[in-house]
Amino acid sequence: MYKIKYVLFLVNLIILPLCSFSQNRNLIDSLEFAVINAKKDTIKVKLLNKLAYESGKADPEKMLKYSIEAKDLAQQLDFTKGLLSSLSNISNFYSLKGDFDKVFEIDKTRMAIAKEKNNKEDIASVHNAIGEYYREKGEFQNAIENYLSGLKICEELGGLSSEKKSIKILIAGFFNNMALVYNNLANPEKSLEYHHKALE
Secondary structure, eight states, rough: HHHHHHHHHHHHHHHHHHHHHHHHHHHHHHHHHHHHOOOSHHHHHHHHHHHHHHHTTOHHHHHHHHHHHHHHHHHHHHHHHEEEEEEEEHHHHHHHHHHHHHHHHHHHHHHHHHTHHHHHHHHHHHHHHHHHHHHHHTHHHHHHHHHHHHHHHHHHTTGGSOOOOHHHHHHHHHHHHHHHHHHTTTTTTHHHHHHHHHHH
């Protein structure tokens, strides 16, 4: 009986990741086909950004390629939301590479664009990214200040009562990141408090 359970466990351990990879490959193939056939409009920018995001899991270089394409087209179309998404993907690429100074430069650009357009949700999102930069650098006070600034904006947008799921996800992310900071500061009580808030 033990051997059967062990064999089933190993089979699941091997097959499930392959199924997941296959599903992701199918999604990437579909997105690539859609991008090829799309007109040069905002929909193509969205498709390129989705393709960049999905490709990043398996092929970060393709992530960068598609993100740059999306950024260039978004700039031509004056499509701010698409531009911010493409810059976020480019930032993620450099984060995967461990080039956090490049990430910070891109995030400062994202913040300037979001502030220029007065897009509060994107401003909050960039505060989270900049907070992560500071947390990675061990500059915990700067990280906390950015997280709190982003949380304040989320509260202005309705907070946990907001009908937008994206606001609630942002808030949970801020709380989780605050918990990580307090964990780094060897304050387990405060860390646990923020982890609980993230789960609410």
